[in-house]
Amino acid sequence: MPVNPNFLERVVLLRLNKGPAPMLDLFGAASFKSVSLALELDLFGLLADVETPLTAATLADRLDAHPDGIAMLCNFLVVEGYLADSEEGYRLTKMTEKWLLADSETNMGPWLTFWNDLVFPFWGHELETAITDGEPSQSIYEWFDEEPDRWEVAQDGFRATASLLVDDVADAVSIPDDATQLIDIGGGHGLYTIELCRRHSNLTGTIFDLQGAIETVSDEIPAELAERISPQAGDYRTDDFGEGYDLALLFNVIHAHDPVENTALFERVADALAPNGRIIVLDQWEGSGRTPVSRAGLRFVALTYLTTLGATVYAHEEVTSWLQEAGFADIERKSVGPLSGLALIEATKQ
Template sequence: MPVSPNLLERLVLFRLNRGPAPLLDLLGAASFESVSLALDMGLFRTLARSDGPLTAETLAERTGAHPDGVAMLCNFLVAERYLTKGSEGYRLTAMTETWLLPDAETDMGPWLTFWDELVFPFWERELETAVREGEPSQSIYEWFDEAPERWAIAQEGFRATASLVVDDVAEAVTVPEGGGHLLDVGGGHGLYSMELCERYRGLSATIFDVPGAVEAIHDDIPAELTGRIETQAGDYFDDDLGSSYDIALLFNVVHAHDPAENVALFERVADALAPGGRIAVLDQWEGSGRTPVASASLRFVALTYLTTLGASVYSHEEVSAWLEAAEFTDIRRRRVGPLSGMAIVEATKP
């Protein structure tokens, strides 16, 4: 909900507690659903492709909707700062142009669609079960497998959010001089491997993930990288990962597993690395949310992991202990992104 209470509203709602602050949660929920609908209708895209502002009637005609309904939706989106309204009609705000247009490098539309169509429906079904029993009745990945098209939506969403930090991540990862061979464990959308291969011409990559995830990214590998990036479907706990890799990525993987499983996974990765090879672990870590937004986001992520995977958020100290148990050395960490709460932890196989 981009709308922000003014000074008087903050005083009444927060400092004096004279008004119902939960009203902001209601507005936020309505805003999310309205933005998701606008994305599905192509409303923002339609405005972006016009030469000027559009009236509700014109928008309704071009999106196949009712003029009165479009007017109501757009007026709410004006209040939420996604649109502006003038005498000639509606326009996009700079925020919407930056974050919600398909042609923008920072398009977060697929991420919102992922939550609207997949995560929140799963939340509605599993949140109470997870809170009362400590885990959902099934993992969200198992649920994805029941309808393979869910994997495509999920990978587009994962890719959209990864695009926000991919440059920082690529700069933070230690790549051997001359490149080498990279193993991307649970690499999913493959964006990180693609970016690293584009930056380092001597680098090739194997993206290892479950069949549904791997199948969803085949068309996303750029033509110029098809000879340097391959995919492999399987279970990274049971199937052969290969050998003699120079670097291994485990990005947003460890939160899905318990400590014993993570130690076992690190040991498997160590076996797949050449002597002196590096492991890079990226995740959102406990204690890394230092601002109100970052802290709330971290707690939101933790509840999401519980609801969707029966999992949690771990600390830097825990991941370091697991790496030591797997006999990695020279453990270092580096923060990624200003608000993400994410950091990369790297270590070396002796």
């Protein structure tokens, strides 16, 4: 967590512009790298396994690191809010316990590791190219394919962030009582299909994605749902989906494609749906940020999509027009989650 300036510092740095506010970005970058290293070392996990604080010397001994180095790292993590210190040693803060421990239901550690190990290294190679040429020299997914282990790190990250939204999304999605077949296009980790099938006993699901994306999904499907959920490898731009589905999910998919490609994808989905079947699109939407954090998040997402995919964030009005062109009607938008920016668009095949 970047250092939180006090009132006087906010006035001097941000309101009056009397000090170098960009140094806060420097602190934030160092904080991210330090937290990523702490995750790699399992520093937080070690502190979670003990009931009392641990000194730098004890931590260094157990982590096979230098005491001075561990002390420096922990002291920085204290001022950044990840650790607390006392005469007895270091302990976790409530924030770290909730968001960065492996046994927490809200563990975001794999998401940070995904950015540290994959996305930001990719930025290092492609950001300038994306800015000057309008797109990267290759997509990040093509880069993943060069070393398949990258897909495992990516899927762990996607799963971690989806786990924070899955209940809100499942609450918002409209599932007709007579719906029996669902296809999750670009569904990778499968969390949304798993949760919807868990909630609706008459529903079966197909998770459709690239081979590298779904290789580990079978291990994530609970045993009690194994007969109702089927991973299927394929390229959703060209390969056959099958037909007769009552529901089609396109979650965090359309931002990766241009308007012509998205319209064609919607048409292919319509062909795969049964009469009156429903399409449900989840993504971030241009113009939906209402607070400083959500606006910054939306702009960050847009820059990330450009750098990694040569893509962008669309306005929901654009998506509505593509759906209408592909033969969908009764289009409805629903906000999802505690922060603005993420929403569902549902529509019915005509």
